[in-house]
Amino acid sequence: MKIISVLFLLATAVATCHGQDSVENGLEYQILPLRLKSGSGGQHIQGITCSSWRLAVETHNIINWKTVPQECEGYIGNYILGDQYRGDSKAVNREAYFYVRDLNLTKDGKNIWVFDIDETSLSNLPYYAENGFGSTPYNDTAFNEWVNLGMAPVLPETKKLYKKLLSFGIKIVFLTGRPESQRAITTKNLNDAGYYQWEKLILKDKEQYKGKTAVTYKSTERKKLEQQGYRIIGNIGDQWSDILGYSTGDRTFKLPDPLYYIA
Amino acid sequence: MKIISVLFLLATAVATCHGQDSVENGLEYQILPLRLKSGSGGQHIQGITCSSWRLAVETHNIINWKTVPQECEGYIGNYILGDQYRGDSKAVNREAYFYVRDLNLTKDGKNIWVFDIDETSLSNLPYYAENGFGSTPYNDTAFNEWVNLGMAPVLPETKKLYKKLLSFGIKIVFLTGRPESQRAITTKNLNDAGYYQWEKLILKDKEQYKGKTAVTYKSTERKKLEQQGYRIIGNIGDQWSDILGYSTGDRTFKLPDPLYYIA
Secondary structure (H helix, E strand, O other): OHHHHHHHHHHHHHHHOOOOOHHHOOOOOOOOOOOOOOOOOOOEEOOEEHHHHHHHHHOOOOOOOOOOOHHHHHHHHHHHHOHHHHHHHHHHHHHHHHHHHOOOOOOOOOEEEEEOOEOOOEOOHHHHHOOHHHOOOOOHHHHHHHHOOOOOOEOHHHHHHHHHHHHOOOEEEEEEEEEHHHHHHHHHHHHHOOOOOOOEEEEEOOOOOOOOOHHHHHHHHHHHHHHOOOEEEEEEEOOHHHOOOOOOOOOEEEOOOOOOOOO | OHHHHHHHHHHHHHHHOOOOOHHHOOOOOOOOOOOOOOOOOOOEEOOEEHHHHHHHHHOOOOOOOOOOOHHHHHHHHHHHHOHHHHHHHHHHHHHHHHHHHOOOOOOOOOEEEEEOOEOOOEOOHHHHHOOHHHOOOOOHHHHHHHHHHOOOOEOHHHHHHHHHHHHOOOEEEEEEEEEHHHHHHHHHHHHHOOOOOOOEEEEEOOOOOOOOOHHHHHHHHHHHHHHOOOEEEEEEEOOHHHOOOOOOOOOEEEOOOOOOOOO
């Protein structure tokens, strides 16, 4: 199965890409020529580097973009397969841990932390590695086929935070844009990735939120949680739409994601 | 005068730092050994790289920090003196231009754009280059001595945006945390830097906003502008406190600044 070999390749790439050429040695296939471009940011796109494009995306200056610029496919591939993506994820999750560690929480079982799923708790990198690292237009059918395999690997730095939060007695709520029809496979995938315990897993009712943005959907669902008596201590996601709007929580955390944008 | 030689050195450093060693050649003094550390992010600080620290700062994950980590002084110095800082600034200003270019604005003289001053319109880099690139604690006396020289250079990518906005008939409002007592020198410095025209220059009334955050001060002043009938088409600053709160404007833009944090 093709996806399996990609998973293997990804693991190998992540393990070996310290040397810029090593991923090209001894592998039957390669996802991309994983060479770093010269300079600090890879190739230029319309007068800016891919590095500047990525920062502008992460800081919500560039919004509503449809695809990674074609010229940046290689740069984004290198970034996301290499150490830096994991390091950037670690910096965010670690900061969330520092924040929660120093709180003096009421132990009444009402403290929750909201986690997004895709590119927050689980990674769709095997899919994106086969689809131009976000540089090709989103294909709903193909993406859902991938999700329905239930094989998305864990994002390890997020899982560390998840475990810490559980140890502090904070309950976990997963709030995802995935539809209700993917509840069973998502539950299985979360379990396989090492997420065994949660208070709620909220998936999108596609009828109710038809034509609504992710900001509206997620804000509405978070407000419901507050109305049920929960306190949202923290909220983490890879999209700005995970953490903007209302009922955002006492503090929000934005994980890196240069692969796609959801309004 | 010491500050002059620093200005010269900065110009030289910016002009020559493409070759990592060139800044060390032929200069009597050097601000820092401007070598890039190995890897994409410089040295490690508590298990994360300076590159990850910077991204987490720019994305508002790390907040309320007092100084640049000591280990990252060299990394931040390299970043801010090199091409990448200017490129990152360009990406943001360019996006602001794309946004405003495509608007269909009512031509009634009520459209304004809010500009922060320090590290947005003018650069205090000569000061920070002499003060550890943000790695030493903020010194109010020394910083104000620098400001009162009125020698802060322009941030060229911001000035490009400023000019474009004027050409679209949008009025400029400067809104700064600098106190009223610095109005004359700030006006002179803005003029010297090529900013000749504005609707308002709002400086901080230190009595009125004593003990208030920058978010409160700036939100209050922006709300007053709206009450006066202005429409805030855009709002640009280097601090999250420039663009959070209320009356933030139709769209906000966050310029890079890894040197200091203002709540």
